[in-house]
Amino acid sequence: MHREPNSVPTMLFDWGSIKWHVTPGSVPGASSTLGEVVINPNRGHDRHLHPHSDEILYIIEGEGRQTVGDDPEFVVKAGDAVWIPMGTLHSTFNTGWRPLRIIATYTPGGAEEALRDLPDFIELAPGEHPTWEVGPPS
Numbered sequence: 001m002h003r004e005p006n007s008v009p010t011m012l013f014d015w016g017s018i019k020w021h022v023t024p025g026s027v028p029g030a031s032s033t034l035g036e037v038v039i040n041p042n043r044g045h046d047r048h049l050h051p052h053s054d055e056i057l058y059i060i061e062g063e064g065r066q067t068v069g070d071d072p073e074f075v076v077k078a079g080d081a082v083w084i085p086m087g088t089l090h091s092t093f094n095t096g097w098r099p100l101r102i103i104a105t106y107t108p109g110g111a112e113e114a115l116r117d118l119p120d121f122i123e124l125a126p127g128e129h130p131t132w133e134v135g136p137p138s
Contacts, residue, residue: 001027005036011115012122012130015043016099024109033109037092039064039100040132044093050114053106055084057092062100065093 003021011018020026020035033053039045039062047067057066063077069088076082076092084090094100106112115121124130 003027006127009126010124010128010130011112012124013045013115013118014120015045016040016094017130018104018112018115020112022109023112025113031108033104033106033112035104035112036060037102037104039092039094039102041094041097041099045091047089047091049087049089050084050106050111051087053108053111054086055090055111056105056107057082057084058103060101060103062094062098063096064100065095067091 005019005021008019008021008026011020016037016039018035018037020033022030022032022034024030024033037057044064057076059076059078059080059082061078063075065073066076066082067073068082068084068090092100092102116123
């Protein structure tokens with residue numbers, strides 16, 4: 001099955017956006033999840049965990065700070081990979097001037113559904129694109 005970015009919805013949050021290209025709910029027979037995460041400059045998401053899924057992050061552009069469990073915070077940049085075991089608290093923050101672009105996977109898939117319950121969640125239909133406002137850092 002082939003899926004291109006304009007054929008899938010975009011999840012929007014106050015920190016950035018996610019396009020889930022493959023999920024168990026959108027691709028018949030899929031058992032894992034794969035998507036592209038964009039974290040805007042000077043933004044990040046709160047520490048959270050996925051109780052039933054491991055997560056792998058592969059940084060494709062930008063730089064940031066990452067936490068995984070109780071380990072010290074560390075720098076991530078293009079080319080780095082991060083494994084987050086299921087049930088482990090973690091967070092990502094963009095420290096650069098350009099978007100931090102990440103490929104994210106969940107195994108098994110399905111953890112992405114919990115994002116719909118976040119208070120800042122908005123979903124754009126396939127083919128719609130977010131508009132970001134310019135302003136000083138918050």
